[in-house]
Amino acid sequence: MDMLICVFCFVFFPPPVSHSQITRLYSRFTSLDKGENGTLSREDFQRIPELAINPLGDRIINAFFPEGEDQVNFRGFMRTLAHFRPIEDNEKSKDQNGPEPLNSRSNKLHFAFRLYDLDKDDKISRDELLQVLRMMVGVNISDEQLGSIADRTIQEADQDGDSAISFAEFVKVLEKVDVEQKMSIRFLH
Amino acid sequence: MEDVGSLAARVAAVWLALVLALIVVPSALGVSLGISEAYMRLLVRTLEWATIRIEKGVKKAQPQMLKTPVANGIIERDETTMEKEIAGLHRVDFEFSDIFYFCRKGFEAIVEDEVTQRFSSEELVSWNLLTRTNVNFHYISLRLTIVWVIGVVVRYCFLLPLRFTLAAIGITSMIVGTTMVGQLPNSNVKSYLSELVHLTCSRILVRALSGTIHYHNKENKPQKGGICVANHTSPIDAIILTNDGCYAMVGQVHGGLMGVIQRATVKACPHVWFERSEVKDRHLVTKRLREHVADKSKLPILIFPEGTCINNTSVMMFKKGSFEIGGTIYPVAIKYDPQFGDAFWNSSKYNIVSYLLRIMTSWAIVCNVWYMPPMVRKEGEDAVQFANRVRSAIARQGGLTELPWDGGLKRAKVKDTFKEEQQKNYSKMLANLGNTVFVMELSKSASVPGCNGCEVG
Numbered sequence: 001m002d003m004l005i006c007v008f009c010f011v012f013f014p015p016p017v018s019h020s021q022i023t024r025l026y027s028r029f030t031s032l033d034k035g036e037n038g039t040l041s042r043e044d045f046q047r048i049p050e051l052a053i054n055p056l057g058d059r060i061i062n063a064f065f066p067e068g069e070d071q072v073n074f075r076g077f078m079r080t081l082a083h084f085r086p087i088e089d090n091e092k093s094k095d096q097n098g099p100e101p102l103n104s105r106s107n108k109l110h111f112a113f114r115l116y117d118l119d120k121d122d123k124i125s126r127d128e129l130l131q132v133l134r135m136m137v138g139v140n141i142s143d144e145q146l147g148s149i150a151d152r153t154i155q156e157a158d159q160d161g162d163s164a165i166s167f168a169e170f171v172k173v174l175e176k177v178d179v180e181q182k183m184s185i186r187f188l189h
Numbered sequence: 190m191e192d193v194g195s196l197a198a199r200v201a202a203v204w205l206a207l208v209l210a211l212i213v214v215p216s217a218l219g220v221s222l223g224i225s226e227a228y229m230r231l232l233v234r235t236l237e238w239a240t241i242r243i244e245k246g247v248k249k250a251q252p253q254m255l256k257t258p259v260a261n262g263i264i265e266r267d268e269t270t271m272e273k274e275i276a277g278l279h280r281v282d283f284e285f286s287d288i289f290y291f292c293r294k295g296f297e298a299i300v301e302d303e304v305t306q307r308f309s310s311e312e313l314v315s316w317n318l319l320t321r322t323n324v325n326f327h328y329i330s331l332r333l334t335i336v337w338v339i340g341v342v343v344r345y346c347f348l349l350p351l352r353f354t355l356a357a358i359g360i361t362s363m364i365v366g367t368t369m370v371g372q373l374p375n376s377n378v379k380s381y382l383s384e385l386v387h388l389t390c391s392r393i394l395v396r397a398l399s400g401t402i403h404y405h406n407k408e409n410k411p412q413k414g415g416i417c418v419a420n421h422t423s424p425i426d427a428i429i430l431t432n433d434g435c436y437a438m439v440g441q442v443h444g445g446l447m448g449v450i451q452r453a454t455v456k457a458c459p460h461v462w463f464e465r466s467e468v469k470d471r472h473l474v475t476k477r478l479r480e481h482v483a484d485k486s487k488l489p490i491l492i493f494p495e496g497t498c499i500n501n502t503s504v505m506m507f508k509k510g511s512f513e514i515g516g517t518i519y520p521v522a523i524k525y526d527p528q529f530g531d532a533f534w535n536s537s538k539y540n541i542v543s544y545l546l547r548i549m550t551s552w553a554i555v556c557n558v559w560y561m562p563p564m565v566r567k568e569g570e571d572a573v574q575f576a577n578r579v580r581s582a583i584a585r586q587g588g589l590t591e592l593p594w595d596g597g598l599k600r601a602k603v604k605d606t607f608k609e610e611q612q613k614n615y616s617k618m619l620a621n622l623g624n625t626v627f628v629m630e631l632s633k634s635a636s637v638p639g640c641n642g643c644e645v646g
Contacts, residue, residue: 024263028300031309048305049598050298053607055615056288060295084296115288133283136291137619138612149283149619157285173285182274182289185297186265 021187025081029074039071040064055136059115083111086184106171108183113170124165126150208354216392229401232552235336236528240315242333263301267293271611275618282619303592308599309538310531311502317528319551344550348399352549355397360446363390364453371456383457384435391431398425399553404433409560411436411489411519414482418511419521420583421493422501423534424541425548426523429556436491437461437481441468459487475514482516489519494576495596500533501525503590504583507576517563520579522587526555537599559586 030036032044045061046052054060064072064080072080085103100107116124116132129150137146157165157173165173215222274290318340366386373379395402410433411417417436419426427438438460442451451462461481467473481487494507501524512518525532530551534544548554561582566575584591595601 021263025300028263031305045299046602048298048302049594049603049607050302050304051295052603053611054291054295054298055608055612056291057295057608060292060299081296081300084293112285112288112292115292116285132288136287136612137616138609140613140616141619153283153285170285177286177289179286179289182286183293185293185300186267188263188265 022078025078026074029077039073040077041071055138056115056132059132059135063111063115081185083108084183084185086186087180103184105179108179109171109174110167112179112183113167116165122167123162124170126154126163129153129165205354208351208358212355212396213358213393216396217389219392225396225399225401228399229553229555232529236317236552239318239333239336242330243316246330246333264297266297266301271614272618275615287615304594304598307500307503307505307592309500309535310533311500311527313527317552319530321531321547340552344552349550352397352399355393356549359390359393359397360450362393363387364450366390367453367457371453379457387431387435387454387458391428394428395432398428398548400429400432401553401555402429402432403557405557405559407433407560409519409562410434411521411560412517412563413488414485415489415517415519415563416478416482416511416514417489417491417519417521418494418507418579418583419491419523420501420504420587420589421495421498422523422525423498423532423544423548425532425554426493427491429523429558430491430521433558435488437488439463439478439490439492441465461490471510475510478511478514482514497596497599498534498536499596500535501527501589503592504580504587505592505594505596507580509572509576512566512572512576512579515566517565518575518579519563520561520583520586522559522561522583522589524557524559524587524589526557529553529555532556557587561586 029040032047033040034044034047035041042061042065045064046057051057051060064076066072066076079102082102087103087105113124114120116128118128118131130146133146133150141149154163154165157169159169159172160166211222211224269290271290275284275287318337320341363386366389367383370379370382370386373382417430419430427436430436435458437458438454440451440460440462442448442462442464451460454460455462459481461477463474463477478490481490492511494511495505496508499505530548530553532548532554534541536544539547564575564579564582566572570578581591583589
């Protein structure tokens, strides 16, 4: 099993990720897997208190499960986590011909875009934005006020006038934001 | 056949005599023959040697690895607050980048969270030659493996039967002793004898676990009519404490062997055992405990306000019920040394029998007990604040971290009020930054600050 993990993971976590980091993440995976069947379900994630109280908790959990599936294996777990690896300096100048690593700025932005874009039509509509806003504010702000926030946000970012945000417009709005730092988790040793 | 039988009987008799003479009698008298001290010294030397060998072996295998202090976490958590991160760069109310904060927090929690790790055994910095703690350590050398094999033989073939015998003697004498004392009419003699029986049997049971306990600040030992409060790691916490003094236990009536012990001991000493149905009735529980505390001649009550076993790296939320009774609280901090044996009972993974087996096949149970100065509820302080104050004191003394989470999260889901609190905080920020004035609808189930989901005591 150890060898298998290493093979899978060196694909998504190219060196210098250490063997011990992968082992630790595998050990975390198994400790979350209460059913002990090698996969995680949504309930397994919801058992983490700090995730359960996160307003975007459900969306984050959904990101782990591919379309229509209810279980995620270790490979899928690592694949999703790979988006949050910090961008190392020596990787920035790596070969340009290879596939883009999952933790590139563009892929991190794509991941965030998918959190908004539920129906996967590559556009964030007013309704989708409202849904995310409602998740984050709970019952504390009224529908009208939330609506006006959503309208103002779309108006500022929308460049082609279709009242929805495409991925290109999304990237443009966030061009000054330090995405690499905000969407990264620092691993110890 | 008969020869073998009689030989076995002879061996058993000699064995029992040795155990009685060398261990039971001295411990009953509170005298030490120095055998366990010698064992501990040998153990410490062996483990130090093993640690050095492992470090040498690791260095040889990966010479480029920096000698950084091994942290016990996987990730470095970003402690920026919501306010600083989201409000810091805002011009207007909502930005698309707001979700980054929640996203990152969510992923950090998935990789490593503060709560669920407390419900499983602590990870060791360096291996202590027990298979069960061998998480990240690999084969290093032949000598180490040989020492480990010797360790297994010693633990399972020599220590385990010895400890089992002692435990059996201890429990039997407890039941017999307390039943006999229980026949006497209530008097000073009876209390004295009951304390004697409890102390003696506790000492035997501690020897049965190869326990080495260091008591600090004995001048603060709990007095009669008080309430002793401690952090909870395992069922043997009670034995650790009764080894040095007598307490009135509080708990639920069980069946089986535990029930027999409970029924026997309550005749000799006024322990407070509740029936299962009574436990639900909070007022009844408080009333009985209050009566006990009011009687100054009764022994101090021993309570574990966390309500469940935590893995001894942190102290979780104290249930406020124990702090509403009144009276003086005597806090006690118990910290086990995980190098010699893991005392934590992971009740979702092991039942009590396999737990006891694991304890009895560890090297030893080493712990420090700190008695702390008594505390009383201040004017204008409610039970929850008082509970938190006591908890901080215990955590500080024992070198444990304090967590505002409820130990009940081991099995139960977290309350929605926490999520609502986060939503409220975010909404406040939007309102502050927005150009228009918002009228915030206060959430119907507003959470009381500081309550954090307190349950019945």
